[in-house]
Amino acid sequence: MAPLTSIFASRWVSKPTGVRELAEVELPSGFRAAGVAAGLKPDGLDIGVLFSEVYGTVSAARFTTNARVGAPVIVSRESALDGLRAVVANSGGSNTGDGQRGIDTARATQERAAELLGIKPAQVGLASTGVIGTELPREPLLAGVHAAVAALGSDTDDFSCAILTSDRGPKRACVEIAGGVRIAGQAKGAGMISPRYATTLCFIETDAELTRATLDRLTGHAVERSFNRISVDGQLSTSDTVFVLANGASGVRPDENEFGLALDTLMLGLALQIVSDGEGTTRVARIVVRGEHAELVARAVANSPLVKTALHGGDPNFGRVLQAAGAVYPPGDGFPAELEIEGRRVVAGGEALVGDLRELDGLLEGDEIEFRLSLPGDGEAEVFFADLSPEYVHFNAEYTS
Amino acid sequence: MAPLTSIFASRWVSKPTGVRELAEVELPSGFRAAGVAAGLKPDGLDIGVLFSEVYGTVSAARFTTNARVGAPVIVSRESALDGLRAVVANSGGSNTGDGQRGIDTARATQERAAELLGIKPAQVGLASTGVIGTELPREPLLAGVHAAVAALGSDTDDFSCAILTSDRGPKRACVEIAGGVRIAGQAKGAGMISPRYATTLCFIETDAELTRATLDRLTGHAVERSFNRISVDGQLSTSDTVFVLANGASGVRPDENEFGLALDTLMLGLALQIVSDGEGTTRVARIVVRGEHAELVARAVANSPLVKTALHGGDPNFGRVLQAAGAVYPPGDGFPAELEIEGRRVVAGGEALVGDLRELDGLLEGDEIEFRLSLPGDGEAEVFFADLSPEYVHFNAEYTS
Numbered sequence: 001m002a003p004l005t006s007i008f009a010s011r012w013v014s015k016p017t018g019v020r021e022l023a024e025v026e027l028p029s030g031f032r033a034a035g036v037a038a039g040l041k042p043d044g045l046d047i048g049v050l051f052s053e054v055y056g057t058v059s060a061a062r063f064t065t066n067a068r069v070g071a072p073v074i075v076s077r078e079s080a081l082d083g084l085r086a087v088v089a090n091s092g093g094s095n096t097g098d099g100q101r102g103i104d105t106a107r108a109t110q111e112r113a114a115e116l117l118g119i120k121p122a123q124v125g126l127a128s129t130g131v132i133g134t135e136l137p138r139e140p141l142l143a144g145v146h147a148a149v150a151a152l153g154s155d156t157d158d159f160s161c162a163i164l165t166s167d168r169g170p171k172r173a174c175v176e177i178a179g180g181v182r183i184a185g186q187a188k189g190a191g192m193i194s195p196r197y198a199t200t201l202c203f204i205e206t207d208a209e210l211t212r213a214t215l216d217r218l219t220g221h222a223v224e225r226s227f228n229r230i231s232v233d234g235q236l237s238t239s240d241t242v243f244v245l246a247n248g249a250s251g252v253r254p255d256e257n258e259f260g261l262a263l264d265t266l267m268l269g270l271a272l273q274i275v276s277d278g279e280g281t282t283r284v285a286r287i288v289v290r291g292e293h294a295e296l297v298a299r300a301v302a303n304s305p306l307v308k309t310a311l312h313g314g315d316p317n318f319g320r321v322l323q324a325a326g327a328v329y330p331p332g333d334g335f336p337a338e339l340e341i342e343g344r345r346v347v348a349g350g351e352a353l354v355g356d357l358r359e360l361d362g363l364l365e366g367d368e369i370e371f372r373l374s375l376p377g378d379g380e381a382e383v384f385f386a387d388l389s390p391e392y393v394h395f396n397a398e399y400t401s
Numbered sequence: 402m403a404p405l406t407s408i409f410a411s412r413w414v415s416k417p418t419g420v421r422e423l424a425e426v427e428l429p430s431g432f433r434a435a436g437v438a439a440g441l442k443p444d445g446l447d448i449g450v451l452f453s454e455v456y457g458t459v460s461a462a463r464f465t466t467n468a469r470v471g472a473p474v475i476v477s478r479e480s481a482l483d484g485l486r487a488v489v490a491n492s493g494g495s496n497t498g499d500g501q502r503g504i505d506t507a508r509a510t511q512e513r514a515a516e517l518l519g520i521k522p523a524q525v526g527l528a529s530t531g532v533i534g535t536e537l538p539r540e541p542l543l544a545g546v547h548a549a550v551a552a553l554g555s556d557t558d559d560f561s562c563a564i565l566t567s568d569r570g571p572k573r574a575c576v577e578i579a580g581g582v583r584i585a586g587q588a589k590g591a592g593m594i595s596p597r598y599a600t601t602l603c604f605i606e607t608d609a610e611l612t613r614a615t616l617d618r619l620t621g622h623a624v625e626r627s628f629n630r631i632s633v634d635g636q637l638s639t640s641d642t643v644f645v646l647a648n649g650a651s652g653v654r655p656d657e658n659e660f661g662l663a664l665d666t667l668m669l670g671l672a673l674q675i676v677s678d679g680e681g682t683t684r685v686a687r688i689v690v691r692g693e694h695a696e697l698v699a700r701a702v703a704n705s706p707l708v709k710t711a712l713h714g715g716d717p718n719f720g721r722v723l724q725a726a727g728a729v730y731p732p733g734d735g736f737p738a739e740l741e742i743e744g745r746r747v748v749a750g751g752e753a754l755v756g757d758l759r760e761l762d763g764l765l766e767g768d769e770i771e772f773r774l775s776l777p778g779d780g781e782a783e784v785f786f787a788d789l790s791p792e793y794v795h796f797n798a799e800y801t802s
Contacts, residue, residue, distance in 0.1 A: 068727030068736040068751065097720060099752035132720025133753040192707060192724065233706045236728035238720075305634045305706070305789070306593060306797055313798030319498060319533025319639075323593065326469030327637035335469040350469065351500035352534040388706070389798075390791035396707055397714030397790075 001284070001367040003277035007173040007269020010276070011368050012286055012384065016261045018178045025155040026174035028182035028207035030054045030249030034151040035162030038144025040092025040130075040137070047144035048162035050087040050203055051117055051152055054247035058212045059084035060219035061125065064195070064240035070096035072126035073239060075106040080122040082212040087203055087243050088113050088145055089127040089163045091188070093136035096128075096238045105138045112142050116149040127201050127241040129165050129188065160186040163201055166395065171273040177262045179252040181208040187270040191279040191396065193232035194303070195223075195240050202227065202242045202270060208259055209248035218260045219244045226267035231385045232278035233392070234303035275384050276367075280392030283311055284368050287321075288382045291375030293329060298381040300328040301371070308388035311369065316360035318346045325373060338374040342366075402685070402768040404678035408574040408670020411677070412769050413687060413785065417662045419579045426556040427575035429583035429608035431455045431650030435552040436563030439545025441493025441531075441538070448545035449563035451488040451604055452518055452553055455648035459613045460485035461620035462526065465596070465641035471497035473527035474640060476507040481523040483613040488604055488644050489514050489546055490528040490564045492589070494537035497529075497639045506539045513543050517550040528602050528642040530566050530589065561587040564602055567796065572674040578663045580653040582609040588671040592680040592797065594633035595704070596624075596641050603628065603643045603671060609660055610649035619661045620645045627668035632786045633679035634793070635704035676785050677768075681793030684712055685769050688722075689783045692776030694730060699782040701729040702772070709789035712770065717761035719747045726774060739775040743767075 006024070008015050015021070027033060033050045040046040061081040063073050072095055088109055095102045106126055114121040128136060151158070160170040167190045174184040189200030210218075223242055244263075275284050289298040301307055304324035310317040318339055326335050339347035342363050346354050354360060407425070409416050416422070428434060434451045441447040462482040464474050473496055489510055496503045507527055515522040529537060552559070561571040568591045575585040590601030611619075624643055645664075676685050690699040702708055705725035711718040719740055727736050740748035743764050747755050755761060 065732050066724065066727040067730035067732045068723045068738070069732075097723060097748070097751065097753045099750075131758075132724060133748075133755070134758070135756060235705060235707050235724065238724050238727060304636060305793070306636050309794050309797035312794065315798065319495075319535075322469045322498060323467065323533060323636065323639050326467040326639060329468035331466050331468045331470075337469070347498070347534070349500075350498065352498045354534070355536060357532075357535065388794055390794045392706070393710050393713065393789055393791045393794055396710035397716065 001276060001282055003168050004273045007266060010272045013265060013269045013272060016265055018258060019262050019265065020176045022174040022176055024172045024174060025157040027154060027156055027184050028205050030207055030247045031205045032152040032154060033156045033159035034148045034153055035158030036144055036147040036151055038140045040090055040140060045158055045162035046090055046092045047148050048089045048159040049113065049145065049148035049152065050159060052085045052245050052247040054249050057085045057245055057247040058082060058210060058215055060216040060244045062219065062223050062242040064237055066236050066238045068238050070094050070128060070239045071102035071106040072128045073241060074103060075110060076126050079125065083123060084125045084243060084245060085119050085123040086113055086117055087125045089201060090141065091129050091163055091165050093130040093134060094128050094132050094239045095136040097133040098135055102136065105136055105141065108138060109141060109145060112145050116146065125243045129201055129239055132238060156184060156186050163188040166190040166279055168277050171270050173266055173269055175262055175266055177254060177258055179254060181250045181252045181254045182206060183262055183266055185266050185270050187274060189274045190277055191232060192235040192237045193230065193274060193278060194234045194236050195227045200237060200240050200274060204244040206246045207248065207250035208246050209253040210246045214256060215244060215246050218263055221260060222263045222267040225264050226271040229383050230271045230275045231302045231383055232275060272384060275386050278386035279395050280389040281386040282389050283387045284384060285311055285371060286382055286384050287371045287373065289373045290380050292377030292379050294379035294381035296328045297325045298383045300324045302383040302385035305388055311364065312387035312389045314364040316341060316357060316363045321371060322347065336376060340372040342370055402677060402683055404569050405674045408667060411673045414666060414670045414673060417666055419659060420663050420666065421577045423575040423577055425573045425575060426558045428555060428557055428585050429606050431608055431648045432606045433553040433555060434557045434560035435549045435554055436559030437545055437548040437552055439541045441491055441541060446559055446563035447491055447493045448549050449490045449560040450514065450546065450549040450553065451560060453486045453646050453648040455650050458486045458646055458648040459483055459611060459616050461617040461645045463620065463624050463643040465638055467637050467639045469639050471495050471529060471640045472503035472507040473529045474642060475504060476511060477527050480526065484524060485526045485644060485646060486520050486524045487514055487518055488526045488528065490602060491542065492530050492564055492566050494531040494535060495529050495533050495640045496537040498534040499536055503537065506537055506542065509539060510542060510546060513546050517547065526644045530602055530640055533639060557585060557587050564589040567591040567680055569678050572671050574667055574670055576663055576667055578655060578659055580655060582651045582653045582655045583607060584663055584667055586667050586671050588675060590675045591678055592633060593636040593638045594631065594675060594679060595635045595637050596628045601638060601641050601675060605645040607647045608649065608651035609647050610654040611647045615657060616645060616647050619664055622661060623664045623668040626665050627672040630784055631672045631676045632703045632784055633676060673785060676787050679787035680796050681790040682787040683790050684788045685785060686712055686772060687783055687785050688772045688774065690774045691781050693778030693780050695780035695782040697729045698726045699784045701725045703784040703786035706789055712765065713788035713790045715765040717742060717758060717764045722772060723748065737777060741773040743771055
């Protein structure tokens, strides 16, 4: 499938009332961004800087829960996470597993950006992505920060490209809600995608007037409903980072529900852009599980290589969904599942309703497939996941990342 | 890689003192076996029968812990699991998810075999493998049981072939220990392989004199050290079954340690034959983890598609091992891991010792690769796992199983 170019291109993202889509590289008032090529990657842009000109900008952040995190995550966590005014992000190296040298490089980056922007080092959030376990060269990085600050401009075109690794294209969007408040976001990620209480790299800017506490709460909700619900390959990264900056430059304090819904929508749209552009992705599915253990079961189905290869082949092999679900369900009480694929009921009371799989030919041929699994008890969880294709394997067997 | 044809072909299986390898299709005294073609598969043998002629034969069994199990597992569990004298196994359909009709077919199979062999239905263990969620046709199955009983002979050649699905070849072995006691085993499996407290299909026969309790205990130990330690694709099957039959026909009550060690070796050898013949397998690895959470970490590494694709590509990308391990390790306390690949230390104190991955070129080029990961605390676990190749994806995208 072609990567989703709009956050509303997926059937699973609907446009809330009052939300207007702007050009995808637009920025809210008071923000500037840039991306430059510093030679960290063999070619292309690799360092991005994002800056809020407004004193008193508030922010929120979420990070990976991987025990082995990169230096940028370590250093960012010690920073003023509710008062960030800038972000420095680079591709071409995740600065993970390089010991004290990596930490020193991250701190030097923070200091250099702060000095150039006239803010405190603790107001600079850091994010790096690329190979784990190698050195991120400090001098080209600092020179790149200098060049990016000098190039700061009024759109996110170069910034959103500078953070990409194996992505086929940028993920970015800008929406406007009532009162003229804008929210923009840029994300990256194609492999090692199964964020948990965090996300792959995602940067959100808004000119709404919000308190730190509100922004943090809304960020947590939105992340939980978007990035925490996607999986390309079930692999939690060492570098997942979300930074959300709100600078109040619109002079508007938006209705919290309306703003929250727009933020949810934006993050879900970006998250689905990531899945649709996952390494080798040719088809995306949503598994919705109702019942006890819904979260566990939904993740098991979404990460099953057998379900994912059947999805790739367009094979309505529902037995594999039952197998993957049953593997994590407590044994002993039977497994009275009900399963629908694209609205067609194929299993009831745990037993097949279809005698011959050929009856289901064509059911999995679209770009977006929906599975709904019901089990006894309360609970609900959904996960959006990519198929598993030979291209994923080729790519990851040949590419050191 | 070529599938392992001998249980001692792997570097990880050593021959215990006093153990002698016999021709792989040999049977212990008092056992007979057969395999026939009953049309359950488009071609080839698909029904196998195994029989102990000895009254008082004892047995042990282990099954999958998947909540959604097949009818043969349901019916076998209700049978005389410590006194089985026969096994009927078929490929071409797993008889899973077919409701009461599937249960009735399994019971009819048990009854027909018992009648033909002059034993009780509860003394017949059942095992089926193949597609989930379709009907296993009863009449061809019963006719096949009749033909197989009529064909019972003195080796396992046809039996071991009749249980195969996507396997490239049979997995079977026979060993003799001191006193002339023999132990033979046949196994199958190539995909949906991540047994838990159970295994894919495996049948073991011995003419040793053993009590029910001893046989059960030794079976549990051996399964735990062999089939429970392998993974092709991290997918727990709905049909995993081990039956071990001991008929005492040798007249020898073996030394328990010696017998247990031989049984462990036989099962580990068969388990490694399964991994080496996994769907699309080109390379097998062992991950040994020492420290707290060893089991969790070893499974996460073994089932990581990023580690498995790097293994496929011969890419010494140790950052992916750290990522997969860190993803399941409790965050917050740092991650002071030490990692060796093929005896070379590449990570210490959680940080890379290698500046350039090209220094490690060639390290992953063999058929069998060893990773050793040390973490703080007590504990140890090992998992043998297959790589992830484009062939696995092609096969499972195109094949309904």
